[in-house]
Amino acid sequence: MIEVKELRKSFEEVEVLKGITTTFDTGKVNLIIGQSGSGKTVFLKSLLNVYEPSSGAILFDGRDIMTMSREEKQGLRSEIGTVFQGSALFDSMTVEENISFPLDMFTNLTYREKKRKVLEVIGRVNLDKANKKYPSEISGGMQKRVAIARAIVNNPKYLFCDEPNSGLDPYTSNVIDDLLLEITKEYNTTTIINTHDMNSVMTIGEKILYLRLGIKEWEGNKDILATAKNKNLIDFVYSSELFKQLREFMLENNQTSLINDKPEDNEKNN
Numbered sequence: 001m002i003e004v005k006e007l008r009k010s011f012e013e014v015e016v017l018k019g020i021t022t023t024f025d026t027g028k029v030n031l032i033i034g035q036s037g038s039g040k041t042v043f044l045k046s047l048l049n050v051y052e053p054s055s056g057a058i059l060f061d062g063r064d065i066m067t068m069s070r071e072e073k074q075g076l077r078s079e080i081g082t083v084f085q086g087s088a089l090f091d092s093m094t095v096e097e098n099i100s101f102p103l104d105m106f107t108n109l110t111y112r113e114k115k116r117k118v119l120e121v122i123g124r125v126n127l128d129k130a131n132k133k134y135p136s137e138i139s140g141g142m143q144k145r146v147a148i149a150r151a152i153v154n155n156p157k158y159l160f161c162d163e164p165n166s167g168l169d170p171y172t173s174n175v176i177d178d179l180l181l182e183i184t185k186e187y188n189t190t191t192i193i194n195t196h197d198m199n200s201v202m203t204i205g206e207k208i209l210y211l212r213l214g215i216k217e218w219e220g221n222k223d224i225l226a227t228a229k230n231k232n233l234i235d236f237v238y239s240s241e242l243f244k245q246l247r248e249f250m251l252e253n254n255q256t257s258l259i260n261d262k263p264e265d266n267e268k269n270n
């Protein structure tokens, strides 16, 4: 679980994050959404301590990153898996070598132990036939799966993904979404994903945090999204004609979720 309390981040005179308080539960997929410039990347980078927050608290299962020693931060770093935009793979390394990288960096495992773990996650993301290939020899969707395999190879407690669907076709995006949801359950990770993909929001958004101008404008989940009353949120999520019509259809048919779950009554800040 990650708890965020009154998080603020300024760059010189400009305050980008204006006191965000929220909780991300273990074993859940948490999505951060919002218009360009709303502060999603600064928020994610603050959680990862790439940016030092100006004030507030960020607790990783009770451990406040703001008061940790350098060694404690390094220890925490080994518990975090990341999937960044563009997959960020090493071009000169094979799929297998790319995936082994965090084990080489953060563990003292033997070659055989690393190999076993790498082959296990390669199987998990269905890349068995690609392990000796280089990133340039595989598709964008496969590269994303390599990045996900690399993020989970060291059994992280926390999984951070920045725009995991960017540049992918809708079918491949669904494959990646399904994989991230399954992995979150199997590895019991606290998963936090920055996304612009409204399909992801409606299918895997177990928790959705909507940022606007650096504040938490709304939080909820995919099941209560269609009935949310926050106008800014509605304008943002249902800005495309297709999603607008889908929302109207769902409301008319009293079906607030794409999946037939019962909506939970936990909408806040609407």
Ligand SMILES: Nc1ncnc2c1ncn2[C@@H]1O[C@H](COP(=O)(O)OP(=O)(O)OP(=O)(O)O)[C@@H](O)[C@H]1O
Binding pocket: 011, 016, 034, 035, 036, 037, 038, 039, 040, 041, 042, 043
């Ligand atoms: N290193 C930085 N120094 C100064 N200002 C920054 C820095 N990084 C981001 N900002 C500012 O913070 C604001 C939020 O930027 P951020 O990148 O977090 O937006 P975003 O919601 O992730 O946008 P997008 O969806 O386009 O990626 C912007 O006004 C941006 O100019």
